[in-house]
Amino acid sequence: MIPTFTDFNEIEQCNELRVYFAGLGANIKTEVSYRENEHLQKSLEDLISVLHICIEKEQSNDVEIVLNSIVSLLIQVPHTQTYCQKLISMFCSKICESVNEKTSMVCLRVLQNLFEGLGVNNSLKYDVYLSLIEIAGNFDKLNLIFDELPKLSQWFNSQTVGIEKLQKLYRLLHKALLQNNQGEQASKVMIELLGTYTEENAANAREDANKCIVSFISDPGTFLMDHLLSLKPVRILEGEPIHDLLNIFVSDKLNEYIAFYNKNKSFIESLGLSHENNLQKMRLLTFMQIAEKTKEIKFESIESELQLKPEEVEAFIVDVLRTRLVKAKVDQVNRKVFVSSTMHRTFGKPQWNMLRSILSKWKDNMDNVNSTLGQAIRNSSSLQVPV
DSSP states (O other), rough: OOOOOOOSHHHHHHHHHHHHHHTTSSSSOOOOOGGGGGHHHOOOOOHHHHHHHHHHOOOOHHHHHHHHHHHHHHHSSSSTTTHHHHHHHHHHHHHHHOOTTTTTHHHHHHHHHHHTTTTOTTHHHHHHHHHHHHHHHHHHOOOTTOOHHHHHHHHHHHHHHHHHHHHHHHHHHHHHHHHOHHHHHHHHHHEEEEEEEEOTGGGGHHHHHHHHHHHHHOOOOOOOGGGGGHHHHTTTTTHHHHHHHHHHHOOOOOOHHHHHHHHOOHHHHHTTTOOHHHHHHHHHHHHHHHHOOSSEEEEEHHHHHTOOGGGGGGHHHHHHHHHHSSSEEEEETEEEEEEEEESSSSSSSHHHHHHHHHHHHHHHHHHHHHHHHHHHHHHHHOOOOOO
16 A cells, blocks of 8 residues: 655654655665755755656556655745756656656646646646657647647746747647648647748747758648748748748649759758658649639649649549538539639738628628618608508
């Protein structure tokens, strides 16, 4: 039967934990003679150094009891003391080193208890959350600790933790989201990361900007990328192959991508991008671009523009419709596609003008309806009812 330690004062709790860990075979003294004012700090250092023994040997329920006991002690350490940061960092690092599939949920719950126990607006929560991201990302449980960026911004920002720590947090979260196949959220986090750079330090963001472009291109569910071109770190890359590749995915067609690939095959491979996946995405983007201008598309045109075999066209059109970027009907008999609407790949001045024209027509139509109804009401009120 494992003790819960909750009925002891701090020193007694530390001593009982020492006896417990020694019983598991840990290299820790059961009795120490620390000065009273440093007993808690020194004892926590000793206990944290061997907590992996508990994680490795004990059942999950027992692990949770022991780790939460250490958490209860950590929370008692004055948060204004410099060694409190050291102890929390040690605790988080040790858990990340020792966690396994069996204990992953326990470790997440324990770290969440520590995160909450540190209170509101406490910068010490930063290391705890980094560890939560690392464990949740490695064991496909990220949805348990992250759901939206606004909430994250309430906990951490450049004023509370500093810009470099905030950037480190975004990088780790972006990596974890990709590990957990959450490409859309990963893209949003990367945009936030690039947004932390200014004109003065944008040149320092080259690696982040490269990763951002690669993640957008490689994500099978991301098709619209023109907003990346306005980001300061991305603008720094103008004239480089990675920026040229981004422009192709923003506004060019399949032929331009193939020409680029033939000249830069090793570069594409060095980015970790799949040429076959790139071809599929460029075919989808090219079809979208054709659909913007042509509402009736022959199968033969699709074969030619997208370099498909005749027997591949119908399956490709199904892929297009699955993206919901294009709404269309297929006439298999006459081998045609009738487009009813499509998402625009880029949204610049022409698209704004088009939207303005549509809204103006809508306003005129509403004015006509209002005028007609008003006239009908006036005519109705002027009718004489015979007595």
